[in-house]
Amino acid sequence: MKSTNLHDDNEFPVLGSLSTPTSEIAGVPSPQFTADKPRLSLVIPICNEEQSLEQLYEEICAVATKQDYSIQIMVIDDGSSDRSWEIIDRLRAKDERIHAIRFRRNFGKAAALAVAFDRVDGEIVVTLDGDLQDDPAEIPHLLETLNSGYDLVSGWKRVRYDPWHKVIPSRLFNLVVSYLTKVYLHDHNCGMKAYRVEVIKDLPLYGELHRFIPVLAAAKGFRVGEREIHHRPRKFGRSKYGFRRFAKGFLDLFTVQFLTSYGTRPQHLFGSLGLFIGGLGGLGLVYLVITWFIRLFNPESNLEPLHERALLPYSLGAMLLGAQLFCIGILAELITSSRVQNVPIYSIREERIGKSK
Numbered sequence: 001m002k003s004t005n006l007h008d009d010n011e012f013p014v015l016g017s018l019s020t021p022t023s024e025i026a027g028v029p030s031p032q033f034t035a036d037k038p039r040l041s042l043v044i045p046i047c048n049e050e051q052s053l054e055q056l057y058e059e060i061c062a063v064a065t066k067q068d069y070s071i072q073i074m075v076i077d078d079g080s081s082d083r084s085w086e087i088i089d090r091l092r093a094k095d096e097r098i099h100a101i102r103f104r105r106n107f108g109k110a111a112a113l114a115v116a117f118d119r120v121d122g123e124i125v126v127t128l129d130g131d132l133q134d135d136p137a138e139i140p141h142l143l144e145t146l147n148s149g150y151d152l153v154s155g156w157k158r159v160r161y162d163p164w165h166k167v168i169p170s171r172l173f174n175l176v177v178s179y180l181t182k183v184y185l186h187d188h189n190c191g192m193k194a195y196r197v198e199v200i201k202d203l204p205l206y207g208e209l210h211r212f213i214p215v216l217a218a219a220k221g222f223r224v225g226e227r228e229i230h231h232r233p234r235k236f237g238r239s240k241y242g243f244r245r246f247a248k249g250f251l252d253l254f255t256v257q258f259l260t261s262y263g264t265r266p267q268h269l270f271g272s273l274g275l276f277i278g279g280l281g282g283l284g285l286v287y288l289v290i291t292w293f294i295r296l297f298n299p300e301s302n303l304e305p306l307h308e309r310a311l312l313p314y315s316l317g318a319m320l321l322g323a324q325l326f327c328i329g330i331l332a333e334l335i336t337s338s339r340v341q342n343v344p345i346y347s348i349r350e351e352r353i354g355k356s357k
Contacts (some may be wrong), residue, residue: 040064040139041072041122041197045112046130050083051236057091059136067140073098074116075130079106110210117200125200129191131234133161138229142194151199151222154185154214155192161233173249180257183218185226189249192229211249212256219260264336270329278322284315 042060046053057073064071075098077085085102092098101115113127126142128134138155145153160167170189178184189211203216214224262269288306295303306312 037067037069038123039070039072039121040143041074041116041120041125042139043074043076043113043116043120043125043127044130045076045078045109045116045127046080046084047078047106048080048082048084049130049236050080050087052130052132053084053087053091056130056132056136057095061095063136063139069139071097072120072122074120075100076112076116077102078109078112079103108208110205110208113210114205117203117205120197120200123197125195125197127191127193127195132236133232133234134192135230135232138192138227139194141229142192142227145225145227146194146196148225149223150225151196152214152217152224153194154187154224154226155190155229156186156226157190157231158186158228160231176250177212177215177253180253181212181215181218181260183215183224185214185224187226188212188214190229207255208248208252209256211252215256215260266332266336267329270325270332274322274325274327274329276322277318277325281315281318281320281322284311284318288312288315 044056049056053075060071060073063069073095075088077088077100085100088098088100088102092100099119101119103112117125124143124146126139128136134155142153142155160170162170170187174186174188177188193213195217199217199220199222202220202222203213205213209216218224258269288309288311291303292306295301295305
């Protein structure tokens with residue numbers, strides 16, 4: 001199995017500091033797995049996957065036994081209407097490693113991941129979908145890449161067994177996300193990922209931002225890489241995603257771009273736009289004042305009267321819009337200042353405390 005990271009990708013440029021292995025940072029040792037191996041938490045959000053659950057469970061157990069992993073299996077039933085919960089409950093009765101959560105209704109994948117991330121007890125967290133398209137046999141490969149100096153490793157389904165109308169928009173979406181966020185991955189939304197636990201504890205999720213976990217992690221300073229994984233054809237059920245998913249994804253992309261770039265300094269965006277648009281309006285008004293004086297002292301000029309020129313309302317409108325954007329920036333700064341009093345705007349990798357003498 002080929003390991004793909006941000007250094008050897010010949011399609012995308014290097015990610016810069018995010019692709020630098022931990023061991024290359026002076027004075028900071030690269031975290032390594034211990035001889036007795038870390039405890040893994042496997043997070044599996046599902047919705048109407050009754051036909052897949054038992055086989056998925058058996059494959060996970062086979063990998064855990066072969067690799068001698070200590071595991072926790074977190075299964076989140078996101079409002080299934082079939083027998084999924086009944087099967088989960090039966091598996092839970094015979095295997096205490098399973099931690100099962102059932103939502104009252106479908107809240108979405110981000111909510112399922114968020115509730116699991118709050119409850120995991122492993123040092124390493126691996127997420128995978130419950131439809132059998134993600135192969136549990138890839139877990140050791142993800143961990144191998146994670147141990148090479150990354151905090152998050154995303155799977156890359158180079159060969160995908162999905163219909164073309166799902167694959168082509170997905171690849172276009174990944175190209176746009178990589179270009180705009182400068183986090184160069186082939187498959188941002190791959191459900192199979194491996195994380196160090198400190199990553200998930202530092203990333204609050206809501207809405208549908210689970211698609212952008214690598215982007216949010218990179219913005220916090222975590223090292224993000226990817227690994228080529230085996231993708232399998234869907235055996236049971238049908239895909240939960242359609243064209244609307246991609247439309248919403250692009251809207252969420254702009255949200256993430258704003259949060260990562262201006263989340264703690266919104267006035268830099270709104271204020272800059274306000275100054276630019278208001279400045280254009282001001283230049284328009286200055287031009288109109290000059291032409292008014294020219295017409296005042298030279299009545300025979302061919303200049304139109306001020307009140308008949310379309311530039312006047314446009315310039316006034318631009319001035320007002322610029323002022324409104326500037327005020328929105330001020331209000332956003334007030335909201336941000338109250339929020340950051342309780343939410344850290346930084347992410348600490350290590351801290352060594354000395355003793356007072």
